[in-house]
Amino acid sequence: MFLIDPHIHMVSRTTSDYEMLALSGVVAVSEPAFWAGFDRSPAGFTDYFRQLTEFEPQRAAQFGIDHYCWICLNPKEAEDLGKANEVLAEIPKYLDQPNVLGIGEIGLNKNTPNEAKVFQQHVQLALDWAAKLPDRKAPAERPRHALILIHTPHLQDKLKGTRMILDMLKDFGSAIDPSRILIDHVEEHTIGLVKDAGYWAGMTIYPISKATPQRAVDMLEVFGVEKLCVNAAADWGISDPLNTHRTMLEAQRRGHSRDTLLQVFHNNPADFFGKNPRFKPRPIHLAR
Numbered sequence: 001m002f003l004i005d006p007h008i009h010m011v012s013r014t015t016s017d018y019e020m021l022a023l024s025g026v027v028a029v030s031e032p033a034f035w036a037g038f039d040r041s042p043a044g045f046t047d048y049f050r051q052l053t054e055f056e057p058q059r060a061a062q063f064g065i066d067h068y069c070w071i072c073l074n075p076k077e078a079e080d081l082g083k084a085n086e087v088l089a090e091i092p093k094y095l096d097q098p099n100v101l102g103i104g105e106i107g108l109n110k111n112t113p114n115e116a117k118v119f120q121q122h123v124q125l126a127l128d129w130a131a132k133l134p135d136r137k138a139p140a141e142r143p144r145h146a147l148i149l150i151h152t153p154h155l156q157d158k159l160k161g162t163r164m165i166l167d168m169l170k171d172f173g174s175a176i177d178p179s180r181i182l183i184d185h186v187e188e189h190t191i192g193l194v195k196d197a198g199y200w201a202g203m204t205i206y207p208i209s210k211a212t213p214q215r216a217v218d219m220l221e222v223f224g225v226e227k228l229c230v231n232a233a234a235d236w237g238i239s240d241p242l243n244t245h246r247t248m249l250e251a252q253r254r255g256h257s258r259d260t261l262l263q264v265f266h267n268n269p270a271d272f273f274g275k276n277p278r279f280k281p282r283p284i285h286l287a288r
């Protein structure tokens, strides 16, 4: 089976982890920009964006893995609006790098007014990117904005934060194309809100927080496999790059077909990423 991990923080992982992912069928990863565990200076962001766009694709390519990424300022670093504005001004320079799929993971952490403001500024950057595209296509075919990947808050802040995010997106009106936005870290009490509003949903499988493989497969069975992605989000915390695979095994154990597994763990992320022509899908043939 071939897989794509649509949300994994490879800067935190060793080169051996890339090998392990390749050995276990991963053909592509996508790495959203996130928090380093401490607040960076604006110059630190520039170095980080170079790491995501220059160094990680090379490290992944050694094992035949395609590396894509997303650029943004993490909500945890949005409280200092002066610093946030400096970083926001740098982001457009990176959006046309060869492995950049869009803006992410933006979102909320503690649902504060400053986090909300920086979230809206990021969405505006995504809209500005599309407004500058050359006029080669008919208006109906032109993307309304760059692809966006959204982080929803942890535990007690998740439901409120998810609602705030959906409301802020709604405020942008018809400028927003829900098929170009993935809202991540959904759980049982938020997945319905996200899918009903027409967005892609991401489930994150962590050893001690967020969903387990069993809960993720329950959600998949209740809410359907359309516009649903699964990721391990492995980072520098307690996390496991093979949790996407464990979820696939749980689905297989419950009798889900190979077609379903291929759709959830490969074709769905490929379909979402493929809305950006920079994503180059590999032809995968399903062995029957």
Ligand SMILES: [Zn+2]
Pocket: 007, 009, 032, 034, 105, 233
């Ligand atoms: Zn993340």
